[in-house]
Amino acid sequence: MGIDIRLPELKTEQSRPKAGRVGKKAAAFKMQPVRRLVQFGFLFVILWIGVEFAIWVYQLQQGQTPTVTRPPGVEGFLPISALISLRYWILTGVLNHIHPASVVLLVIILATGVFLKKGFCGWVCPFGLLSDYLAKLHIRIFDRRFKLPKLLDYPLRSLKYLLLFFFVYAVFVQMNLFDLHAFIYSPYNRVADIKMLKFFTEMSSTTFWVLMTLVGLSLLIPHFWCRYLCPYGALLGALSWISPLKIHRNPDTCTDCKLCTRACPAHIPVHKEKVVLSDECNSCFQCIDACPVKDTLYLSVTRRKFKVPGLAYAGILVGLFVVGIGLARLTGYWHNRIPVEEYKYHVQHLRDPQYYHNRGAVPRYDAQRFHVPPVGKEMEPPSGK
Ligand code: SF4
Numbered sequence: 085m086g087i088d089i090r091l092p093e094l095k096t097e098q099s100r101p102k103a104g105r106v107g108k109k110a111a112a113f114k115m116q117p118v119r120r121l122v123q124f125g126f127l128f129v130i131l132w133i134g135v136e137f138a139i140w141v142y143q144l145q146q147g148q149t150p151t152v153t154r155p156p157g158v159e160g161f162l163p164i165s166a167l168i169s170l171r172y173w174i175l176t177g178v179l180n181h182i183h184p185a186s187v188v189l190l191v192i193i194l195a196t197g198v199f200l201k202k203g204f205c206g207w208v209c210p211f212g213l214l215s216d217y218l219a220k221l222h223i224r225i226f227d228r229r230f231k232l233p234k235l236l237d238y239p240l241r242s243l244k245y246l247l248l249f250f251f252v253y254a255v256f257v258q259m260n261l262f263d264l265h266a267f268i269y270s271p272y273n274r275v276a277d278i279k280m281l282k283f284f285t286e287m288s289s290t291t292f293w294v295l296m297t298l299v300g301l302s303l304l305i306p307h308f309w310c311r312y313l314c315p316y317g318a319l320l321g322a323l324s325w326i327s328p329l330k331i332h333r334n335p336d337t338c339t340d341c342k343l344c345t346r347a348c349p350a351h352i353p354v355h356k357e358k359v360v361l362s363d364e365c366n367s368c369f370q371c372i373d374a375c376p377v378k379d380t381l382y383l384s385v386t387r388r389k390f391k392v393p394g395l396a397y398a399g400i401l402v403g404l405f406v407v408g409i410g411l412a413r414l415t416g417y418w419h420n421r422i423p424v425e426e427y428k429y430h431v432q433h434l435r436d437p438q439y440y441h442n443r444g445a446v447p448r449y450d451a452q453r454f455h456v457p458p459v460g461k462e463m464e465p466p467s468g469k
Pocket residue numbers: 331347348349350351352354360364365366367368369370371372
């Protein structure tokens with residue numbers, strides 16, 4: 085295991101920019117408090133959704149009609165179902181009403197990848213936030229930041245792309261239109277959100293120890309999950325190549341102090357780049373905040389044009405979610421069309437074999453019992469809803 089960076093160096097005299105070469109001091113305004121505000125804002129919303137959903141499921145299990153509304157945002161935790169629905173939408177033009185919010189959120193997240201690089205990882209994702217704090221704890225414990233040697237780092241980084249390839253291949257190559265339709269309307273997919281909740285509330289000891297191992301690895305090797313295993317991160321990293329926004333460095337004003345490189349949690353040698361071209365850059369602005377020379381590091385489309393200030397970046401990122409979700413609500417593609425009475429039946433039968441699947445292949449189910457529209461047709465809204 086290689087030792088990369090000693091943080092105390094950040095404050096030494098030698099690391100400061102050379103006098104005389106610095107034309108303008110960096111602006112005092114830093115983006116990290118804003119980034120934390122956005123991250124904690126999203127975390128608060130996610131926790132709120134989690135609690136509301138848990139109450140909703142609990143009341144259903146008691147045979148009651150829930151007094152709270154099922155929060156559609158919970159579908160953000162169903163990325164595989166979203167990917168399957170996205171392909172079905174592309175093939176048929178029908179955005180199904182089993183988990184429409186999952187597709188809406190997937191499309192919004194893909195849009196952030198195209199326009200704002202991996203901003204989702206650095207500004208929105210709760211696992212990114214957890215990783216940030218585990219990395220802080222790591223530095224407190226070890227007084228330095230460990231980094232795996234390149235010989236291990238590169239092959240491990242490809243793991244997340246392999247996982248992504250596995251999912252994309254299974255959904256876009258192995259499943260035909262009828263497989264997609266069967267999965268989307270299956271009992272398994274209808275309760276995928278409830279099963280996901282139970283994954284956490286009725287955690288097996290294996291799951292618990294796997295999660296603890298991942299937390300432990302992220303404590304030993306900062307951002308282990310994000311850097312090596314997260315398929316969502318891989319997807320956004322791949323999209324970030326086509327994103328027009330990049331971190332640019334002006335070599336004319338740069339003093340080569342390397343503060344940017346030392347601040348970068350993704351181990352990118354920012355001080356050597358004119359443009360940061362890396363699938364690991366999550367637009368966290370830590371390099372820009374660390375740079376002591378004004379306008380030397382910035383996020384922009386080209387080296388000189390279309391600079392995007394941090395506040396504008398944060399506004400666009402949050403705005404994409406607000407506008408996307410608002411549009412979905414207005415057009416009726418936010419709430420699903422599974423009636424509460426049907427949910428009451430599902431929660432009583434969750435252990436039946438039809439509520440499972442084998443790598444996307446679902447067992448035969450009684451399509452008459454639940455409303456299953458023909459292939460390529462919309463699901464009717466439940467009566468009385
Ligand atoms: S290059 Fe800058 S914005 Fe990108 S990850 Fe590193 S510190 Fe964050």
